[in-house]
Amino acid sequence: MEPSVSTTVSPASNHTQNSTGGSCYWEISDKTRLCRFLCYGSEGDIYTAREEGRVSLESAGALLSMLQEGRGAEVVEEIKRFSQDGQAVRLGPSFFALALCSQHSDLKTRQAAFKVLKEVCLDPAHLFSFIQIKKELKEGMKCGIWGRALRKAVSDWYNEQDAMSLAAAVTKCKQREGWSHQDLLRLCHAKPANEAIALICKYVTKGWKEVQDSYSDKHNSEEVVKVLSYLEIVEKAKHSCDETEVINLIEEYKLEREQLLTEHLKSKQVWRALFKEMPLQSLLRFLGKLTANKILEPGCSETQAVCDRIQCETALKKAKIHPLSLLLSSENYKRGQGYQGKTKWEPDSSILKAIDYAFYKSFMNVEPMGKRFVVAVDVSTSLSSIVPGSSVSTAVAAAAITMMFVRTELDTHVLAYSEGALVSCSLSADMTLAQVTAELVKLPGGSTDCTLPITWATENEKAVDVFIILTNNPLWAFAASPLEALKNHRQKAGAHSKLVMCGLTSTGHAIADTEDRGLLSICGFDMGALSVIRNLAQDLI
Template sequence: MFEDGPVPQSEPLNSSQVCNDAGGYVWTVGDLDRLHRFLCLGSETGTYYCTKEELGLQNVDCIQKLIEDGRGEEVVKDIVEYSVEGWTAKQEPLLIALVQCARCEREKVKKLAYDALPKVCRIPTTLFQFVEFVEKLQGGFGTGWGRAQKRAVGRWYNEKSPRQLAYQITKYKNRNGWTHRDILRLGHVKPEQEATALILKYIAKGWKKVTEDRKEDEEHSEDYNDVMTYLQDAETARVSKDKDLVISLIDKHQFAWEHISTEFLKSVEVWRSLLQHMPMTAMIRQLGKLTSIELLKPGSEETKMVCDRLRDENRLNKARIHPISILSALYQYKKGKGMKGKLKWSPVEAVCQALDDAFYKAFKFVEPTGKRFMLSLDVSGSMSCSGVNGIENIMAREASAAMAMVTMRTETDHHINAFSDHLMDAGINPNMKLDEVIKTISNIGMGGTDCARPMLHAKEKKIPIDVFIIYTDNDTWFGDVHPSEALKNYRKAMNIDAKLIVVGMSANSFSIADPADKGMLDIAGFNSNCPNLIRNFALDLV
């Protein structure tokens, strides 16, 4: 079985292995793979063995190395693809990576990064975040505004239709201490249309100055007049005490809750009007609020509307709703209270079920392969100490169980188990609801980490497996056999050319997958395209 005896995970198989944060020996993933992990998983929560600050610096260094190695253009391409396709749960990692490319010394990479700015920063919130990251990188307010950034920011304002821009600047007036006025002052944005000029004047000087300077006998474009009406109604909605008038303006312009006075945010009638055209992301975030005021209650028309939207795959994809965002929303909604503040509600079961369904629909649809799968969840202590992309209420091991459910519901021929320093029954099945899955996995005891356990178990029990999938942070260290060697021995004993897919659940640089073995693949956990990547690898399509 072993020519010279098995090598424990606490010792290297060869000189290409490195010591992970737990003291076991593994391989390092390629720099692009590390980038993909960072984009999908972030580094905001750190890991059991590595602080978030250390993990963040490691990922920044990785991106810098890619740029210095002449691969900056690939980095920008991946940033845009991950953003546009909605493969990531949060925008911060994308923005951090984009800022590094935009502020680098390579002109072509810098140009590509700034060209990508409007594609990645689609709303003012992300634009403000981008600018804030640049300021921090440069070390002072207003110090990062070179010509390239000024042109890119100018395009952000000018490439939007006037009505779209008017909506965004009245909804997102400020974020993180930044305002549109700050951006215009530092960026010296020059409007390219009459209507855009009106909006920029409104930002810089306010509504009173706009109305004072307007001459009634002047002729203006249709867009200008449309924006003028919109801004006037937005100002009215912001200060009006007339609820019926506010509701009529919401219906007319599809205003968001940010457009109206806070005194109406306890009104069921106002929220009913807001809900009619509420964007998907906002609706998911407001489920607790809508339930607390009893707009969402069993059997109501609004509850049916919300549930239908949550199950609408086209809406989910168009809004780029990420599965982890839905999982987090479901977890919090079931609790009946917000993570912060005093808001409480009684969860509506129909909404919980719709969120459960939405989770699976948010992944890219994938057809079954017909292969034999073993899905193995790392439930060791380290997996309970790292979150997923800053989502505070979901730990890596609960998130990995939810991910495994997607494959369990797709592939009929599968085995599911959990492991730490020994293998155990995961206690979950494809018919369970997500909150049941999370609760079940949360109650499994912790231990050391031995990622070889699934292959050793399958070999011992003579279970025929085509594809092993291990969901782990790769901090394996406990066992007497390396996972890659356990797979090779399984192949030989069972005469099956089995594959190993390692779903990385933290943004570190480690993997148990041998990069020299074409039958092993490392992918970033919680990429919404993950099931499709698994399918293609299982069928030799990659």
């Protein structure tokens, strides 16, 4: 008997059913293209790792089409969902889409966009990006952007913040994209909602001296006193040339790097004070600099404190550090020099051991998707290349990605294939990264055919939700087209199967010229690629 198949239509796609009830073809709808755009800035089926840059109207055809069809409210809801749920690899496309909606001719679309501004633009940097995009979109239209709706939305953005959070935000991120808080508050004609917000607005627009003159003799509320005290501490640190005083202010009031002067950051003692409370992800990013500046030295108490923080399970869980993020940090630190500038350091063995320990512990932070996976590693080449933009070899990257699925997904089958041969790999959750790497690369090299894993699953009657092919660079001779092999598997297995082709060193390729929503290519690899795979597996893109 054929397995029963659900006919539920995913929110991001349209399924075309075949005669047996299996989903053999997925049409790519405008909604799907919009979701891809919001996820990684392109409506196409290729995600390119570490590719940044401005998005444009040319890359947002589905967004424009949906707006023209009167589906603005639907678009805004998707923008909100992708930006809030951590599904977006890059936030720029969400800001672009929201800016476009905010100046659409349809009143309800504009109102919906401005209503979610604070939920999409969570911090000043986001807000500045949104405003700059609006300016760029309007430049060709020869009209201003500061209408009543935008003035109210920006004013509300400030007024609806917690006063202490806003005070910290305006002192940590003062300007970006050519805009400052002073610019925005002046242009939006803000009317502060309460005295504490009024104090912060005055501080931003008039400066600290004027705030002192205005509030020194007044009977202030408890909240105003708290904000005043905080701003006074920030100002004191900003103008202090006394290293000891700056360190005391950092330690007592949890001041952050962005609130200090460049001159302060030349001090080893200041850095020692900063990294005690520095977010764990930031600390990992600065390990090379801290080692190069002799702040972290072999055997010193600061190095031990850093190792303890990196290995702390509570800290790892709180910061939601991903194992692949730790792998990238480890390999970059091991490299002994930065990618920009002339900074060099001698990697500390105790720090490397701490990151290695944290790598294995951090798999607890990976939320299972509950899907059936086949992860197939193409070993037709030696997998000895380096993933662009990192210090990680393609063999280690493939092993780490494979480990993630083996350790977090109950139904994962791992295959290694080359030269027409395909081997099932016996991997267990307790294997080390080195053991997994050795297991994957033991086959001889040769030409390859990426349809082999799909054919294997079909012939062995194993229903698969997502095939993930990991390879150096996807240049193959196919026995059959990947799409046809995938369609055949869908039909016989009764599964809505998808295929992700990940070329770890590729700079741009597509699996096939197709409108099938279940195929996706990844060029290179970074943390964003994992989000793309997760979104595809969960029918979000």
